[in-house]
Amino acid sequence: MKTITFIGNGNMALSIAKGLKNSYKIEVVGRDRKKLESFEEKLGVHVKKSLLDNFNIEDKNILLCVKPANVEEVSKKLQGRAEVLYSVLAGTGIQKLKDHFNTSAVVRAMPNLAASVGKSMTTLTGDTTYKEEAQTLFNSIGSTRWLANEKEIDIATALAGSGPAYLALIAESLSDGAVKQGLKREDAMAIMRGLFDGFGELIQEIHPALLKDGVMSPGGTTAAGYAALEKGNVRNACIEAIEEAYKKAVKL
């Protein structure tokens, strides 16, 4: 089994490791031994654990999972030259990664939180020598799409990287609406989860506009609810959410 070395042991590292643990050996590097132990416990498989100070990355396949602001500090603590560095850092360009990390190749990846349930939508770009290897690696946590350049992965970050948070807002607010009308909270939550489950499959097959047309009866409930969403400018808010998140990625 091939070894993947995570640098960083936070939310994203754990979500990805959950998806990879059956097909790769996991090594994790962090600054706090207790957090490394907790990472291993949550993962439920043996993990090789190391502290960051003077860690030797020679010939390793590194999966960088720290925050964009940590690049300078983390890179100074490493020794050796990696074979390839996969970075999940939002908005952090390949040139900046090459300037700080000693590595033969860089691939940027933008997964999302669904990695923890094997359903990440991960976009990739970078050194095409590693295109197939990157696709194999990230296909273990869901599906992948190789993009042409870094502008595209910054836009995809706004769409699929941040997307679970936007959909969570919709999920929570629709449930709140049902509670407001008198439905019990636990019923509202169960119904909302069922809704997302079915919708997740439908949207794979049907264009969103046709899906909407299929639900909306003339003079019916959907038309009434839909009009309220348009009045609340939800469509425009979504377009602006992607614009703002993309602009932020460029600035990171």
Ligand SMILES: NC(=O)C1=CN([C@@H]2O[C@H](COP(=O)(O)OP(=O)(O)OC[C@H]3O[C@@H](n4cnc5c(N)ncnc54)[C@H](OP(=O)(O)O)[C@@H]3O)[C@@H](O)[C@H]2O)C=CC1
């Ligand atoms: N969360 C998400 O949905 C997604 C996140 N990403 C990207 O993943 C990356 C990690 O995000 P996420 O896992 O959510 O963040 P977390 O805060 O959960 O994890 C950050 C990790 O970085 C480590 N770290 C922080 N500061 C330092 C430092 N100064 N020196 C060494 N290590 C440090 C933390 O260590 P410690 O545990 O000791 O604090 C922790 O292991 C980000 O770059 C983000 O852009 C990409 C796609 C989706």
Ligand SMILES: O=C(O)[C@@H]1CCC=N1
């Ligand atoms: O919010 C962030 O910056 C990261 C990137 C994508 C999801 N979370």
